[in-house]
Amino acid sequence: MTRLLVASRNAKKLGELRRILDAEGLGGIEVVGLGDVPEFPEAPETGATFEENALAKARDAAAATGLPSVADDSGLAVDALNGMPGVLSARWSGGHGDDQANLDLVLAQLSDTPDERRGAAFVCAAALVVPDGEELVVRGEWRGVLLREERGSNGFGYDPIFVPEGETRTSAELDPSEKDALSHRGRALRALLPQLRSLVR
Amino acid sequence: MTRLLVASRNAKKLGELRRILDAEGLGGIEVVGLGDVPEFPEAPETGATFEENALAKARDAAAATGLPSVADDSGLAVDALNGMPGVLSARWSGGHGDDQANLDLVLAQLSDTPDERRGAAFVCAAALVVPDGEELVVRGEWRGVLLREERGSNGFGYDPIFVPEGETRTSAELDPSEKDALSHRGRALRALLPQLRSLVR
Numbered sequence: 174m175t176r177l178l179v180a181s182r183n184a185k186k187l188g189e190l191r192r193i194l195d196a197e198g199l200g201g202i203e204v205v206g207l208g209d210v211p212e213f214p215e216a217p218e219t220g221a222t223f224e225e226n227a228l229a230k231a232r233d234a235a236a237a238t239g240l241p242s243v244a245d246d247s248g249l250a251v252d253a254l255n256g257m258p259g260v261l262s263a264r265w266s267g268g269h270g271d272d273q274a275n276l277d278l279v280l281a282q283l284s285d286t287p288d289e290r291r292g293a294a295f296v297c298a299a300a301l302v303v304p305d306g307e308e309l310v311v312r313g314e315w316r317g318v319l320l321r322e323e324r325g326s327n328g329f330g331y332d333p334i335f336v337p338e339g340e341t342r343t344s345a346e347l348d349p350s351e352k353d354a355l356s357h358r359g360r361a362l363r364a365l366l367p368q369l370r371s372l373v374r
Numbered sequence: 375m376t377r378l379l380v381a382s383r384n385a386k387k388l389g390e391l392r393r394i395l396d397a398e399g400l401g402g403i404e405v406v407g408l409g410d411v412p413e414f415p416e417a418p419e420t421g422a423t424f425e426e427n428a429l430a431k432a433r434d435a436a437a438a439t440g441l442p443s444v445a446d447d448s449g450l451a452v453d454a455l456n457g458m459p460g461v462l463s464a465r466w467s468g469g470h471g472d473d474q475a476n477l478d479l480v481l482a483q484l485s486d487t488p489d490e491r492r493g494a495a496f497v498c499a500a501a502l503v504v505p506d507g508e509e510l511v512v513r514g515e516w517r518g519v520l521l522r523e524e525r526g527s528n529g530f531g532y533d534p535i536f537v538p539e540g541e542t543r544t545s546a547e548l549d550p551s552e553k554d555a556l557s558h559r560g561r562a563l564r565a566l567l568p569q570l571r572s573l574v575r
Binding site: 217218219221253254255256257259261264265266267268277278281282284285286287290 | 418419420422454455456457458460462465466467468469478479482483485486487488491
């Protein structure tokens with residue numbers, strides 16, 4: 174059976190990536206996580222774009238394991254912050270991975286921003302690297318607006334303050350399958366499906 | 375004698391604005407600060423641009439006092455943050471006016487940003503509003519790079535981490551008169567001089 178490595182150490186994000194791929198019924202492909210392969214050195218995420226970071230992560234993973242590897246880099250692009258936190262979304266408050274501190278900081282920075290300027294987009298770049306084969310990076314975007322307080326407990330990151338276009342609920346109030354159908358990560362991963370399916374041809 | 379109101383409540387910024395105007399020898403114009411006029415309500419700085427905020431402040435001051443009024447809005451535009459903190463420079467860390475917290479946050483956000491991507495510019499929009507007369511907004515910029523730690527104790531805000539182009543010292547290590555000759559605020563205010571001089575003609 175063909176194995177596909179999904180290269181993320183973020184447990185919630187890995188769960189989401191697996192769930193989206195599973196929903197697409199990738200028959201003949203076994204999705205494995207970084208916990209299923211020997212450890213390897215990973216370069217820090219210092220790229221200026223989501224695409225650079227996703228590609229670097231997928232290349233590292235493919236080179237170290239010899240497996241076709243998918244990686245993503247994603248974040249929140251806030252209009253009133255000129256598209257930031259962007260690639261710094263996971264470390265916006267300074268440290269790395271403190272979702273609550275990052276979200277609180279964005280809310281504080283936008284405290285004087287009027288409703289009509291609270292637009293934002295979740296952005297996901299997803300990269301597929303096949304050892305000695307092709308490299309591909311795609312992008313998914315999900316537009317919405319930012320609330321002034323949190324709502325909902327699904328999801329992670331900035332989900333509790335993001336209301337997608339066409340919705341009244343935050344992305345943390347959507348069911349996982351609803352989120353996957355709409356989200357930046359769902360869109361990006363589905364754009365990789367033709368190439369993923371070609372791995373088992 | 376013609377009176378000119380410099381509308382800032384930031385003591386260090388007011389000092390700098392007065393110093394720059396004094397150095398230009400505005401004979402026949404008495405520069406007064408907000409402490410010299412009765413209090414008036416000021417709108418919050420919610421504009422999307424430095425220019426909007428500077429103009430709003432100068433309009434409020436001119437309407438309330440009947441005096442020709444100068445106001446500035448200024449901040450640090452960091453390349454790797456897509457031009458932010460920008461108009462949020464004074465409240466980047468959430469609260470308002472905590473220079474140290476704001477500077478620490480920028481350093482933390484840029485901790486993984488390589489030297490070649492640490493460019494930034496100080497930007498100042500200066501507005502002059504003459505009651506029942508003209509309105510003018512000009513912009514001054516000062517390019518440089520950001521260090522990884524603070525140096526120097528002159529100036530305020532982000533001065534201790536900003537090394538201007540053509541300099542090896544930070545703007546907090548420059549003498550006040552050196553800073554004024556180069557700075558975004560000096561450039562913007564000098565661009566207003568012809569109109570300021572015309573007030574006493």
